[in-house]
Amino acid sequence: MNRTPRRSNLVVSAWRRERPHRTVESPFPRAALWRMSREATNPGRPSPREEKLSVGSTKRAQTGKATSSAPAAAANPTIVQPSLVSVSTALGWLSSMSLVEAIKRDALALGFNAVGISQVAEHAQHSALSTETQSLYGRLTEWLQRGYQGAMSWMTRDPARRSDPQLVLPGCRSMISVGMNYYTNNRADEKPGMGRIARYAWGKDYHLLMSQRLAQLETKIAALAPGVTTKSYSDTGPIMEKAWAQQAGLGWIGKHSNLVSADCGSWLLLGEILTTLDLTADEPATDLCGSCTLCIQACPTGAIVEPYVVDARLCISYLTIELRGGREVISDELASKMGNRIFGCDDCLDVCPFNLRTDAVNEPAFAPTPLTLAPNLQALSQISQEDFSTTFKESPLKRAKLSGLLRNVSIAQKNLSR
Numbered sequence: 186m187n188r189t190p191r192r193s194n195l196v197v198s199a200w201r202r203e204r205p206h207r208t209v210e211s212p213f214p215r216a217a218l219w220r221m222s223r224e225a226t227n228p229g230r231p232s233p234r235e236e237k238l239s240v241g242s243t244k245r246a247q248t249g250k251a252t253s254s255a256p257a258a259a260a261n262p263t264i265v266q267p268s269l270v271s272v273s274t275a276l277g278w279l280s281s282m283s284l285v286e287a288i289k290r291d292a293l294a295l296g297f298n299a300v301g302i303s304q305v306a307e308h309a310q311h312s313a314l315s316t317e318t319q320s321l322y323g324r325l326t327e328w329l330q331r332g333y334q335g336a337m338s339w340m341t342r343d344p345a346r347r348s349d350p351q352l353v354l355p356g357c358r359s360m361i362s363v364g365m366n367y368y369t370n371n372r373a374d375e376k377p378g379m380g381r382i383a384r385y386a387w388g389k390d391y392h393l394l395m396s397q398r399l400a401q402l403e404t405k406i407a408a409l410a411p412g413v414t415t416k417s418y419s420d421t422g423p424i425m426e427k428a429w430a431q432q433a434g435l436g437w438i439g440k441h442s443n444l445v446s447a448d449c450g451s452w453l454l455l456g457e458i459l460t461t462l463d464l465t466a467d468e469p470a471t472d473l474c475g476s477c478t479l480c481i482q483a484c485p486t487g488a489i490v491e492p493y494v495v496d497a498r499l500c501i502s503y504l505t506i507e508l509r510g511g512r513e514v515i516s517d518e519l520a521s522k523m524g525n526r527i528f529g530c531d532d533c534l535d536v537c538p539f540n541l542r543t544d545a546v547n548e549p550a551f552a553p554t555p556l557t558l559a560p561n562l563q564a565l566s567q568i569s570q571e572d573f574s575t576t577f578k579e580s581p582l583k584r585a586k587l588s589g590l591l592r593n594v595s596i597a598q599k600n601l602s603r
Contacts (some may be wrong), residue, residue, distance in 0.1 A: 213462055217353040219491040243506050284409060286464050291405045295398045296548065298449055299364035301433030304359045304466040304507040305350050305459075322348045322425060328494065335498040337507055344424040350459050353423060354416045360457055362426070362433040363402070364444075365395065368452035369552065372543040374559030380597050381504065382560055383529025385454070386581040387553035393579065394550045395419035395456045403458060410462055419456035425456045434467040441480040447473065450540030473539075480533035485522045489533065501530035506585050506591045512592055520596045521603075527560060527593040557582075562601070565594045 285302060292300040326344060334340045350357045367385055372538070385391060399417035406415055418424050427444045431437050436453065438444035443451045474492075481489045488499035497503040504515055505528050512520075534540055556576070573587040582590065 210278070216378075216517040256423060257342055277537065283465070284462070287409055287413045288402075288406060288464075291409075292361070292402055295401055295405075296365065297363040297398065297402075298366040298546075299435045299446060299453065301362050301430070301435050301467040302464050303360050303362065303429055303432040303469075304464070305360055307351075307358075319348070322428070324493070325425065331496075333494070333496045333498065334452050335503055335507070336509065337497065337503075343423065347425045350424070354414065354459040354461070356414065357459045359403075359417075359460050359462055359466070360429050360433065361460065361464070361469050362430040362435055362450065362455065362457045363399070364430065364435050364446065364453040364455055365391075365398075365548075366449040366452055366510065366546050367391065367548070367551045368449070368540075368543045368544065368545055369547075371553050376559065378562055378601070380525050380527040380562050380565070380594065381530075382527060382557050382582070383531050384452070384534075384598065386528055387557040388549075388551040389579045390581050390583075391454050391550070392419055392421060392581075395454060396421075399456050399458060406458070406460065406462070414461045415458050416460075417458045424457055424459075426457055429457060431454050432466075432469050435471040437470045437474070438493065439480065439521075439537065440474050440478065441484075441537070442493060442495045443534065445537065447476070447539060448543075450543045451534045451537055452540060452543050479536040479538070482538045483532045485524065485530070485532060486519055490514055501526050505529060505589070509586075509589065510592075511588070512595065515592075515596070521600060523593075523596055524595040524600055525562070527562075527565070527590065527597050528585055562594050564599050566598065602603065 238514045283337040288302075289300045295456070305483060325347070329335070330345070333429060346352045367388075369384075370388070371387070373379075373381055396417070396419055399419060403415045403417055407413060416422075418426070420426065427438050427442075430444050435455075436444045439451065441451070443454060444455060445451050446453050477490070481492065484500075486498070488495050490496045490499075497507070501518065501523055502555075504519060504523065505526060508514055515523075546595055557580070568587070568591075570587050573590070574583075577583040585593065
């Protein structure tokens with residue numbers, strides 16, 4: 186029997202009311218970034234916030250008039266500040282607060298910056314996705330048919346599981362999506378002879394941190410609801426996590442194909458917990474990209490072939506991380522556009538207006554090292570397998586393998602010598 190999904194207006198996000206102003210190096214004139222208002226980037230669309238605010242402003246646009254953590258008016262999400270909530274305390278609260286609120290507070294207490302819930306349809310209904318999310322799945326299928334996944338053959342395996350969480354966790358009724366801000370107040374060293382590493386790889390491998398925190402949240406959920414079944418992933422399972430995160434209200438999928446949060450921009454790592462609990466769902470997020478195309482213009486290789494569509498075969502992140510093989514697998518034309526990037530690329534993220542207002546975090550796992558901020562190309566070109574394994578044991582860079590890193594370093598050195 187079809188059921189109408191229940192919706193909750195408690196979309197939890199840990200962010201302060203005052204947002205610090207910061208600047209980011211961009212390939213575009215400063216005016217192109219700071220004069221852009223939300224009204225300008227979304228012509229004809231009413232702002233979801235009470236005030237229309239320029240991106241450069243230091244004042245945060247208000248989402249509602251609520252003065253406490255209680256739910257605000259139906260059209261506005263409630264902002265809940267993180268607080269350390271023990272399982273025993275949460276159990277005592279269940280008479281006056283919902284299980285959903287307890288789970289969200291526990292998630293924030295564990296260090297997640299955003300958490301939301303989406304509902305999964307019963308298996309008899311088959312489709313677990315909303316009309317909008319089914320459209321995203323259709324786009325994924327078309328993307329695969331175009332061959333945009335390149336050599337990432339694992340993305341073509343059993344695509345049906347990506348659209349039906351019931352095939353991943355039988356009896357799944359809800360999905361809890363979480364996000365963790367990884368932006369830190371550090372800048373890469375631009376001295377001659379240095380390479381560039383994507384920001385998410387400056388610290389330790391986030392999969393380790395996210396998996397640990399998700400496991401802790403699963404333990405808390407089990408204490409709140411004994412007998413529940415859960416299964417968690419962080420970029421490690423057959424889950425369309427960006428689509429589900431959008432469905433849960435964490436943000437929307439931007440034109441660069443990454444999730445964009447109005448609170449944390451695109452500096453947001455995602456994870457999810459599938460559960461047999463039947464939880465009240467949050468409202469899906471609204472796309473606020475409007476007419477902005479800064480990310481498309483910023484891509485060095487033109488990998489964003491159309492809004493919301495990335496051809497991985499042209500993307501520097503794919504070329505430097507996922508693509509296996511020697512120098513011959515990357516064309517001279519693409520290699521020349523890689524610059525000094527040796528692991529990943531942040532160009533499309535650096536120019537996103539929503540990323541210009543993100544608060545920095547103090548999570549030790551995301552703290553960069555001298556090597557990741559200032560990777561000396563000459564030194565890296567001589568690194569041995571033993572040193573590589575030791576140095577990058579807990580780093581995302583190990584995914585490129587030594588052969589991939591040496592190839593990328595060689596390309597960067599050639600580009601810098603031009």
